[in-house]
Amino acid sequence: MVLDVLVQSRRDKRAAKRLLRKLLKRQCRAPRVMVTDKLPSYGAAKREVMPGVEHRQHKA
Numbered sequence: 152m153v154l155d156v157l158v159q160s161r162r163d164k165r166a167a168k169r170l171l172r173k174l175l176k177r178q179c180r181a182p183r184v185m186v187t188d189k190l191p192s193y194g195a196a197k198r199e200v201m202p203g204v205e206h207r208q209h210k211a
Contacts (some may be wrong), residue, residue, distance in 0.1 A: 167190075168196040171191075182204060183205065185201065185207070186208070187209075193206075
């Protein structure tokens with residue numbers, strides 16, 4: 152299930168953390184797997200916000 156598709160104007164760690172928190176609040180529970188593009192900011196944010204979630208990176 153796809154949680155959200157978003158094009159961000161800023162794609163740094165701070166913006167990625169804000170996006171992940173927003174998605175988690177809407178879903179009420181953490182996903183089993185998170186798939187993102189290969190931007191390092193998503194991995195850095197995921198390590199802080201959802202450390203137990205598997206992270207797969209895929210070039211679209």
